[in-house]
Amino acid sequence: MADTGSQGQPGKNTPSRREGIPLGRIAGIPVFLAYSWFIIAAFTVIAYGPVLQSNNPRLGVTAFFVAFAYALLLLISVLAHELAHALTAKLFHWPTEKIVLNLWGGHTQFESFTASPGRSVLVAMAGPAANFVLAGAGWLPLAYGDLSGVADILANIFVWANLLIGIFNVLPGLPLDGGRLVESAVWKITGNQEKGTIAAGWAGRIIVIGLALWFIVLPLVSGARPDISFTLITALVGSFLWMGASASIQQARLRGRLYLVDAAALAEPALGLPETATVADFLDRAPAGKPTVVLCDPDGRPVGIVDAAAAATVPAALAAATALTAVSYPLGAGAYVPEWSKGQELVQYLAQLEGKEYAVVDREGAVTGLLRQSAVLLAITGKYRNERQNQGQNR
Structure with missing residues (x-):
């Protein structure tokens, strides 16, 4: 079972119904059981039940209930793994948003936090360490107890499951926990987390x-007859890991471009006018609709954007009597940012807002520009810089 992104990027809260079934809170951390988990539970019963029944004929139909118990033990093992991540992160005051147990294992999602190579490794390795501890705890009754029947079967499963989860997750590559070792080593050497993440993704x-x-x-080359189920599982796990590694590389590249997200640099020129202004004022201050005009309420807060095309349709005789609010559309609530805003902080703030346009204001609160979501996305993806370079070459 793979640990799917135990140190995921900070994200917005999403409704619990999208996550799955709420299981409650552990140490204040919400835990959800994703609906996809039932797929792996069903697969375990269907695939492992007949094997148990064949190896233990006396179990009969009970073998399928034992197989389901196996799925539950895996679930408990993954939960312990994710809790170890979350509780270790608490030592460094990384706020944990939630734990989700799903088809591929589970993931722990954190809110905003400040990481370092050493702390990243400790939080990552806490998960596999928990599984090794559980494997040891399960081995004790096997070694010194007198287990038999179903208890012996489940104890063996518990030990081997935790050993496999622990060993698999320390493999040195993202999205597995061991990838944090590679990431932190490169990060420590280069001083650049993004380079570490890309190396760990590869x-x-x-x-x-x-x-x-x-x-x-x-x-296949040696002429052995492939086991269809095992080959399918290997292919599925491999495709999942490949997608996770690729996503880590892409996220690192995006993070590496966050310095380009600068409100002042990306905004187009704009000026602010009061809501009481008329179309005549607009035509006087912004002939031909340039620059963009942002309407402000009596407190000076940006609340709308003038539609230049609509304003141009107002007859000249009516321009002085037509309020600009009649040819404008509203900004989202709170859709304005200081002109010095930049980087991840700006991106996270914009992600919480509605709409795709944001007024830019100076330290006195005066409107100086209009930032469009498209410009931010172009900057993050690297296309904005290329576009600016092309424009420079064409001049």
């Missing part, structure tokens, strides 16, 4: 290639 891709070669290609 390490994750190499792991996928290695797994495919070892478990699929080599058996």
